[in-house]
Amino acid sequence: MRKADIQFRKLVLVCTHEKLEGKACCAKKLSPEFFMNLKLAVAQRDPSIRVSRSGCLGNCQSGAVIAIMPDNVYLGEVRESDLDRLVNLITS
Numbered sequence: 001m002r003k004a005d006i007q008f009r010k011l012v013l014v015c016t017h018e019k020l021e022g023k024a025c026c027a028k029k030l031s032p033e034f035f036m037n038l039k040l041a042v043a044q045r046d047p048s049i050r051v052s053r054s055g056c057l058g059n060c061q062s063g064a065v066i067a068i069m070p071d072n073v074y075l076g077e078v079r080e081s082d083l084d085r086l087v088n089l090i091t092s
């Protein structure tokens, strides 16, 4: 094992996990466009922050869920209307 070539100041995980049979999940709360809009907006403001899709973050009833590391911030009930506020929070 070795240190990866590229290091990021922050890693933002956006749960896009989809569950079947009507179970609560983040995929039902946000559009796929939201993830790309967030990723692009954050990258434009601070390329040292990585925004990636993730699987289930264990908080499905509070979806959509986003984790900001290393800040150790877990956000629930994220909605499309939160985009600008979210970009400000992540890049602060």
Ligand code: FES
Pocket: 015, 016, 017, 018, 024, 025, 026, 027, 055, 056, 057, 058, 059, 060, 061, 063, 064, 065
């Ligand atoms: S499906 Fe997103 S936290 Fe479980």
